[in-house]
Amino acid sequence: MKIILVAAVMLSHSFGESIKSKYEETSLKIISKSLTDSTAYNRLGYMCDTFGPRLSGSKNLENAIKWILKEMNSDGFENVRGEKVPVPTWIRGKESATLLSPFKKELSMLGLGGSISTPRGGLKAEVIVVNNWDELESRSNEVPGKIVLFNAPFTSYGETVAYRYSGASAAAKHGAVASLIRSIGPWSMNTPHTGVMAYDDDVQKIPHAALTMEDAMMLSRIHDRGDKIIVKLDMNARMVADRWSHNVLGEIKGSIYPDEVVVVGGHIDSWDVGQGAQDDGGGCIASWEAVRLIQELGLKPKRTIRCVLWTNEENGGQGNKGYRDMHMDEMDKHVLAIESDGGVFSPKGFGFSGNDSARKIVEEIHALMKPIGANTISEGGRAADVAPLNDEGVPVMSLKVDGSKYFWYHHTNADTFDKVDFNEFNRCVAAIAIMAYVVADLDEPLPR
Amino acid sequence: MKIILVAAVMLSHSFGESIKSKYEETSLKIISKSLTDSTAYNRLGYMCDTFGPRLSGSKNLENAIKWILKEMNSDGFENVRGEKVPVPTWIRGKESATLLSPFKKELSMLGLGGSISTPRGGLKAEVIVVNNWDELESRSNEVPGKIVLFNAPFTSYGETVAYRYSGASAAAKHGAVASLIRSIGPWSMNTPHTGVMAYDDDVQKIPHAALTMEDAMMLSRIHDRGDKIIVKLDMNARMVADRWSHNVLGEIKGSIYPDEVVVVGGHIDSWDVGQGAQDDGGGCIASWEAVRLIQELGLKPKRTIRCVLWTNEENGGQGNKGYRDMHMDEMDKHVLAIESDGGVFSPKGFGFSGNDSARKIVEEIHALMKPIGANTISEGGRAADVAPLNDEGVPVMSLKVDGSKYFWYHHTNADTFDKVDFNEFNRCVAAIAIMAYVVADLDEPLPR
Numbered sequence: 001m002k003i004i005l006v007a008a009v010m011l012s013h014s015f016g017e018s019i020k021s022k023y024e025e026t027s028l029k030i031i032s033k034s035l036t037d038s039t040a041y042n043r044l045g046y047m048c049d050t051f052g053p054r055l056s057g058s059k060n061l062e063n064a065i066k067w068i069l070k071e072m073n074s075d076g077f078e079n080v081r082g083e084k085v086p087v088p089t090w091i092r093g094k095e096s097a098t099l100l101s102p103f104k105k106e107l108s109m110l111g112l113g114g115s116i117s118t119p120r121g122g123l124k125a126e127v128i129v130v131n132n133w134d135e136l137e138s139r140s141n142e143v144p145g146k147i148v149l150f151n152a153p154f155t156s157y158g159e160t161v162a163y164r165y166s167g168a169s170a171a172a173k174h175g176a177v178a179s180l181i182r183s184i185g186p187w188s189m190n191t192p193h194t195g196v197m198a199y200d201d202d203v204q205k206i207p208h209a210a211l212t213m214e215d216a217m218m219l220s221r222i223h224d225r226g227d228k229i230i231v232k233l234d235m236n237a238r239m240v241a242d243r244w245s246h247n248v249l250g251e252i253k254g255s256i257y258p259d260e261v262v263v264v265g266g267h268i269d270s271w272d273v274g275q276g277a278q279d280d281g282g283g284c285i286a287s288w289e290a291v292r293l294i295q296e297l298g299l300k301p302k303r304t305i306r307c308v309l310w311t312n313e314e315n316g317g318q319g320n321k322g323y324r325d326m327h328m329d330e331m332d333k334h335v336l337a338i339e340s341d342g343g344v345f346s347p348k349g350f351g352f353s354g355n356d357s358a359r360k361i362v363e364e365i366h367a368l369m370k371p372i373g374a375n376t377i378s379e380g381g382r383a384a385d386v387a388p389l390n391d392e393g394v395p396v397m398s399l400k401v402d403g404s405k406y407f408w409y410h411h412t413n414a415d416t417f418d419k420v421d422f423n424e425f426n427r428c429v430a431a432i433a434i435m436a437y438v439v440a441d442l443d444e445p446l447p448r
Numbered sequence: 449m450k451i452i453l454v455a456a457v458m459l460s461h462s463f464g465e466s467i468k469s470k471y472e473e474t475s476l477k478i479i480s481k482s483l484t485d486s487t488a489y490n491r492l493g494y495m496c497d498t499f500g501p502r503l504s505g506s507k508n509l510e511n512a513i514k515w516i517l518k519e520m521n522s523d524g525f526e527n528v529r530g531e532k533v534p535v536p537t538w539i540r541g542k543e544s545a546t547l548l549s550p551f552k553k554e555l556s557m558l559g560l561g562g563s564i565s566t567p568r569g570g571l572k573a574e575v576i577v578v579n580n581w582d583e584l585e586s587r588s589n590e591v592p593g594k595i596v597l598f599n600a601p602f603t604s605y606g607e608t609v610a611y612r613y614s615g616a617s618a619a620a621k622h623g624a625v626a627s628l629i630r631s632i633g634p635w636s637m638n639t640p641h642t643g644v645m646a647y648d649d650d651v652q653k654i655p656h657a658a659l660t661m662e663d664a665m666m667l668s669r670i671h672d673r674g675d676k677i678i679v680k681l682d683m684n685a686r687m688v689a690d691r692w693s694h695n696v697l698g699e700i701k702g703s704i705y706p707d708e709v710v711v712v713g714g715h716i717d718s719w720d721v722g723q724g725a726q727d728d729g730g731g732c733i734a735s736w737e738a739v740r741l742i743q744e745l746g747l748k749p750k751r752t753i754r755c756v757l758w759t760n761e762e763n764g765g766q767g768n769k770g771y772r773d774m775h776m777d778e779m780d781k782h783v784l785a786i787e788s789d790g791g792v793f794s795p796k797g798f799g800f801s802g803n804d805s806a807r808k809i810v811e812e813i814h815a816l817m818k819p820i821g822a823n824t825i826s827e828g829g830r831a832a833d834v835a836p837l838n839d840e841g842v843p844v845m846s847l848k849v850d851g852s853k854y855f856w857y858h859h860t861n862a863d864t865f866d867k868v869d870f871n872e873f874n875r876c877v878a879a880i881a882i883m884a885y886v887v888a889d890l891d892e893p894l895p896r
Binding site: 046049050052103105108188190191217218222416 | 493494497550551553556635637638669670673857860861862866
């Protein structure tokens with residue numbers, strides 16, 4: 001045993017000083033600074049409370065972006081810029097869903113992003129409730145002329161979101177005049193969830209909206225008792241011409257390899273409800289703050305660290321595609337891209353998509369994050385905005401956090417600044433800062 | 449030691465068979481039946497989904513009452529009747545609160561029960577945010593002409609509810625034109641809470657409404673940053689003339705002392721939002737079911753068990769006063785009155801207000817409820833609808849449950865049937881049934 005241990009230690013040392021011994025002191029400094037600094041937390045609160053939700057194509061979003069560019073400049077970041085991206089623009093307009101029979105009740109609802117409007121004056125129809133795709137198929141003959149309500153219980157976001165994304169065309173194929181879903185979330189306090197949807201090209205477009213879990217379950221019970229349900233749906237939603245938005249970039253230059261880049265970021269757009277605090281204001285401000293702290297601590301990483309706040313993640317992904325396209329010539333210089341888009345709850349570590357040699361190094365860096373509980377490396381670094389970079393060969397990472405409440409707030413009016421805990425948020429900042437700094441400062445770039 | 453133990457056992461036996469040995473088999477039967485019977489759970493769902501929320505003075509409430517009377521008759525209850533009670537009647541009407549500055553946002557709100565309307569067309573004013581009564585006093589000179597927002601954090605319902613009940617007159621005394629509160633609850637997903645408020649006689653009446661925790665906290669942060677807040681409040685609320693409502697009564701007659709009565713019940717009215725499922729549809733249907741189960745099991749208690757569903761608990765208490773007044777001549781025959789009005793979550797036992805001799809007996813009965821975890825006797829049986837009976841000398845009890853989520857839903861659109869768990873609800877039924885049956889069947893009435 002002893003001999004093997006000695007050999008292992010020698011092997012590790014044969015590549016020079018271990019990551020632990022080289023970066024432990026610095027990472028403790030980063031942790032100590034992040035846990036006590038309130039700059040980022042206050043900035044997140046200010047952004048949430050001043051600009052409101054940040055849907056692609058909205059003035060709110062562009063105002064928030066302008067403010068960030070100004071602040072990044074005053075932080076002393078280099079190459080601060082907004083890179084223009086055309087974004088699809090959907091406008092919710094006024095909307096309502098009213099239960100007319102068996103009794104009158106205003107239903108709490110949110111139209112789904114991309115949905116068309118109802119005819120002017122609204123649309124009144126009987127509702128058929130189905131619990132899944134199979135039931136829609138098997139009851140096909142009852143659907144024509146009706147509103148289909150998909151009352152699918154939440155299993156996982158990945159699975160259940162299909163009703164939101166594809167429900168309208170699925171219902172329209174059977175002759176539905178509109179479709180409703182039970183909000184995609186595991187828990188509700190009369191809280192509807194919005195989110196993106198899309199139409200099949202070859203099917204009649206029909207309006208598509210989300211009810212609260214409570215109302216969807218109620219309508220399902222009424223339906224099961226055999227009572228006739230009539231709902232009036234009135235939506236003024238519309239797509240307008242693409243508008244200009246911007247990816248936000250700001251960086252600190254590498255001291256030795258300035259053309260090699262470690263990217264950290266999140267998406268600066270949100271849905272048009274709540275404040276987009278957890279999705280993804282928190283991820284954006286935490287990434288920005290990670291870079292600012294590295295600078296403020298006087299650390300001089302060998303490589304450039306670039307904060308990228310992508311636009312239009314929620315309903316189009318034009319931000320991440322735009323960034324990839326505009327930076328294609330430096331793709332092989334992208335050493336790592338880190339995304340935070342799962343909320344800024346208690347951090348657990350990072351999901352990683354890259355090769356095994358890189359993974360071993362990343363694992364060693366994780367050990368530095370033990371003091372903040374973020375030392376678990378897992379699979380799956382391909383989040384929405386870094387996936388296009390990964391497709392080009394860039395190793396990518398995704399911050400993993402305690403996700404138990406993420407889908408409570410996701411895409412709702414309850415995704416507000418008060419849901420962000422100061423200490424949890426700051427631990428996310430520390431995790432991103434340590435990972436970005438150490439990878440940017442290694443003697444060799446992460447192997448691909 | 450041995451001698452003392454023998455003496456104690458002899459003492460207990462000197463009053464005849466112990467409660468445990470006499471009622472254990474029956475209580476296990478009650479438990480077994482309640483835990484598997486879905487009659488009450490289905491009735492609660494039916495009531496919630498068919499009649500909607502049940503505000504005093506509304507058709508919804510009277511329709512629900514009519515249905516209960518019909519069902520109690522078909523259950524074979526005796527003396528089923530609605531006892532007429534005049535109830536104060538408040539009508540919410542259309543209402544909205546719109547943030548106009550520093551940016552435009554519809555605030556999720558609920559007017560508070562008893563509030564007057566705004567002037568026609570609404571009322572637009574600057575908002576001053578205070579966190580407590582002291583701040584209102586110390587900033588008195590800033591209040592005239594403004595809307596006061598009480599952003600008081602939830603400590604306990606008993607303490608924090610004062611801002612809801614008395615906030616309007618407190619603000620008006622300093623010259624406010626309207627008042628808002630942060631909703632009275634510990635948790636929110638953009639969920640406003642309504643509830644009753646009152647005006648001091650000698651102060652100008654001003655409109656009074658609740659914002660969500662999220663919006664109240666946001667306005668407080670904006671206020672702290674020094675930004676001017678302007679809100680437009682538009683409420684059409686009004687009090688109209690008292691209307692007739694009914695206390696619901698139905699009973700099974702005692703086999704030996706039919707004029708002695710054990711009361712079980714809850715309040716059948718609710719606020720005009722959600723479904724009043726936990727507050728207090730669940731308590732009502734559980735009490736009713738307890739009586740029905742005793743009957744269905746063929747148990748013949750010596751005393752009468754009367755289910756009483758009081759009206760107008762939420763905004764006037766005319767139901768409980770009416771019951772007391774109409775039954776004053778039989779007050780000394782009321783052996784016990786049990787109320788369930790804290791939700792039908794996992795039952796813990798009963799709070800009891802009565803003398804020590806009665807308490808000892810009640811404690812023995814609690815031991816029978818160990819299989820359902822409801823064997824903890826505690827202080828405080830005086831809930832709102834049984835307190836007037838207690839004032840007349842009647843021992844009273846209040847079902848105690850796991851209250852950790854009660855104030856999440858209380859008086860909101862999230863107080864819906866889906867929040868009621870089948871097993872927890874049925875254990876409440878069992879607890880009420882055992883307590884009512886054993887007390888009604890004791891050889892002697894509970895000592896006063």
